[in-house]
Amino acid sequence: MGSAIITAEGLGKKFVLQAQRERYTALRDVLGKKARNLLGGGGGQASTNEFWALKDLSFTVQEGDRVGIVGRNGAGKSTLLKVLSRIVDPTEGRVEINGRLASLLEVGTGFHPELSGRENIFLNGSILGMSRAEIRARFDEIVAFAEVERFLDTPVKRYSSGMYVRLAFAVAAHLEPEILIVDEVLAVGDAEFQRKCIGKMKEVSSGGRTVLFVSHNMAAVQNLCNTAMYLSHGQLVSQGPTDQVVAEYLRAADGSNGSELASRNDRQGNGAIRFTQLALCDGQGRSIAAAQTGADLRMDLHFSAGHGPLRNLHVAMGIDDVYGQRILHLSNETTGQIFDVADGSSRVSIHMPRCPLLPGSYGFTLFSTVNGEMADYLLNAGTFHVESGDYFGTGRLPAGDQGSFITDHRFTLS
Amino acid sequence: MSHHRIVISPGARSKHYWSDLWRYRGLLGFLAWRDVMVRYKQTSIGVLWAVIRPLLTLSAMWFIGWLFGAGVPEGVPRILLVAAATMPWQLFASAFDGAANSMIANSNLVTKVYFPRMILPFSTVLVSLIDMAVALLILVVLMLFHAHLPGPEILLLPVFLVQAILAALGTGLFIAALNVKYRDFRYIVPFVVQFGLYITPVAFSSSDVFGNPSIPEVLKFIYACNPMVAVIDGFRFSLFGGDLPIHWPGFLTSLTMCVLLLVLGVRYFRRTEKGFADII
Structure with missing residues (x-):
């Protein structure tokens, strides 16, 4: 824990809806719309064309924090990550980032289906910001993590979707930036591999690195993050200890x-x-x-x-x-x-x-x-x-990683 | 904590844009490498295409020049004259085409990863340079075959090579940025490449234009506004020297256009690149 590594002040991002789509609308549609406007009086449209995906967002992230970002679809979580990653430009406000930042917004960005697993490791690593030397140094680890040794020289278009996702995540998991930004990427892959991914992310973040993690998977957020931010309609509703923020989010989510x-x-x-x-x-x-x-x-x-x-x-x-x-x-x-x-x-x-x-x-x-x-x-x-509740009247429940449900049972000794 | 510090605010231009670009040179190399690797996968004759394509263009241009009786200076075989222009033209055409389409072709990267966007057009230019190297080999073989050795002017060749790249980049960056917003430009690119071949001195030479009294001065000026005119005249000058003297007013007009397009292209690209991920 220490100084602020990310400071955002009054961050806002405005999208102008449809502006682009209209360009490609066929002429007859445009004319048809004009005609309808004439008949129906039109009006009242200009205001709907603007949409603030983020509005007046201010927060700080301390060095070494693992921050879960929760919120419903369209709350602005992904837009926030894109602004922090410098992929999109904010409309207003300011962010200061003190450290090398890498982001993983999608599993397998830049993978090319025609290239082999080996070639894609280098390509993807480079796209994510690793140098050739860094990739080479971690190559064996990446391959072992992805469990694709036998298929290294096969084009990834012949991979099963599971292998593809494993390889893609493996490359990203071996990034070593000071700040790691991860969007909902655990929604892919089989259960076994997801467990492995969460384990890997925990390992990464326990090394003192700052992690920003977006997920709809509350268990993963609670498991991984020590603080959380709850976004709604592009605004920060609350920020604080994970359990508190998640509980607030779930209450609100239920209500709606x-x-x-x-x-x-x-x-x-x-x-x-x-x-x-x-x-x-x-x-x-x-x-x-x-x-x-x-x-x-x-x-x-x-x-x-x-x-x-x-x-x-x-x-x-x-x-x-x-x-x-x-x-x-x-x-x-x-x-x-x-x-x-x-x-x-x-x-x-x-x-x-x-x-x-x-x-x-x-x-x-x-x-x-x-x-x-x-x-x-x-x-x-x-x-x-x-x-959590008391199922057996003993005040005890199995540990969190021991299955999903419980049933009546008793033990006998003979 | 490192001393790496980034400030993000609306419209903020990175003060270190060009050094940033340099830091990302590894990615530049990888993207070019990817395009080269992918290009000949699942082709049966593979790299041979890099030889066949320029040879076909060369033959076609040679035939057209012969058909219309374009002028050939004393002592220079027509095939060499045409080859000296086909090579830079192909470099320009493929670099321009690649750069102009580089944003759309890599839209998945643009929306998911940060890097200086100029990396993308630059990497396509790098790929074109590899093709150019193959084409230059063909040119060398042809010159040896005709026992035509260039004079000391050959030392200027790299200068014109760079100029061809800058011409392609200037126009390519411009179209690439426009292409993100208006896909109409995707249809303009093949047209420019196709049409350009006929108004650029590939099958003929600039002296056919500048030395022809029946062509009005206005048309000569318009002809000279093509940035590739200077490149090709320069190429021919460095290979054939005094046999093909440079027409200076035309050359300077063309060079000025090249620089102007480059400046405009870079400026427009940089002004719009921050919005690419929003609208691509």
Whole structure:
């Protein structure tokens, strides 16, 4: 810990929306729009063309800090990293950085499919800012970490996607700048490799290096970072100890779940019903921000539906761990409860006595069919959080890295 | 903590722009190396293309010059005259084309990594220089074949080589920056290269233009505004010496245009490069 290594004052970044797209719009579209404006009176557009991705952002990062940056999609996290990396120019404000900075905004930037693994290690390393000598010195380590020894001279276009990601991360993991900026890059690769990546990043940051880390994976943030920043709509909501900031973010995220699901447009299905919100309640039906291990849990899935009865309503919820592995599948089909719902229903509740999930963040996916046809499908609909609780009445739970859930069991000795 | 200190603020120009560029020379080399490595992957005759392509252009230009009866000075075989112009022209054409498209071709890098953006056009020029080296070998073989040895003027050749690169960079940087915002320029580049070949003294020589009394002075001036005119006249002068004297007014006009385009190109590029990642 020591002096400020990054100081930002009043940082702002404005994007002018559509300015570029319009250039490529076909002439008839432009004319059509003009005609519509004439008929409809037009107006009220100029203000919508500007968008502040960052606004009045001030913060400092101390040397040796590992800072998690959390916030919902579009909160400005990636824009902030791009400004700090000098990829985009801020519109206003000022940042002072005292150290060599390297950023990893994407796994495998600049990889060329035609080049071999060996060639790509040198190319990618150089793009990320390593000198030829540095790459050569760490070459064996990189290859060992990526586990691609046998395929070093194969063009990477023949690699499996897993190998590709491993190699790309391996190069980046061996960067040794004073400040390392990492965007959501752990979302790729298999669970085993993600564990390895988090381990490597911990190792990197324990060497006294400053790390800025953006992720939607709260467990990874909590695991890796000692402080955190919570961004919303381009502004800093809070900065402080990770657990505190993450808890604040999750509270806020839960509160806004309703609008978030309703406004999602990446859904599939015929729309006979649409999920609008996931709300968590305790055993008494009181709304809660996070579930608790061992406590009764009710998950309310709110939905909107058209008029008329819904025949044969089937609802399923898939729950994933932080590595994206499916760990639970809850469905009224497997419980044998078939719903034929009359007009007016708007909520399906899943009752889970003594919540078996261990503390941490979980992702969920929602799926439903009405009368045998897919009605709504929201892949990676959101996340919810489980707080630590007393499952066995012993005040003890397994350590965090020992699986994702717990079940009743007892030991006997004979 | 190192003494490395960066201040980021809107529109702030790095005071160390050119030294930064120098620090990133390793990347420059790697990007050029990548383009060379990739170019002949999955081709069956590979590097032979580097020989075949200039030879084909050379033959075509030789044929056109012969067809239209372009003037040839005493003692210089037509094929050498054409070769001395084809080589710098190809250098210009490929460097210009590469530089002009370098931003779009590497947009994935521009939006994800910081480096002085000028690295990209520079690296494509480096690639063109490698092609040029092959083409020069062809020229040497041809000269040996015709037993034509150049005089001391040959020492000026590197100067004109540099001038060809600067001509390509000036125009290339300009188009590269414009290309980021207006993709229309992508369609202009092949046109410039194709059309340029016919208004540049490749199949003919400048003396055909300047020495022709039936061409109006205005057209001669416009002709001389082509920065490649000076380069090619210079190339021919350094190879054939007094047989092909330089037409000085034309040469200076062309040289001035070359410098002007370079200054404008660099300035425009630097003024716009900070916004590249936003709009590419």
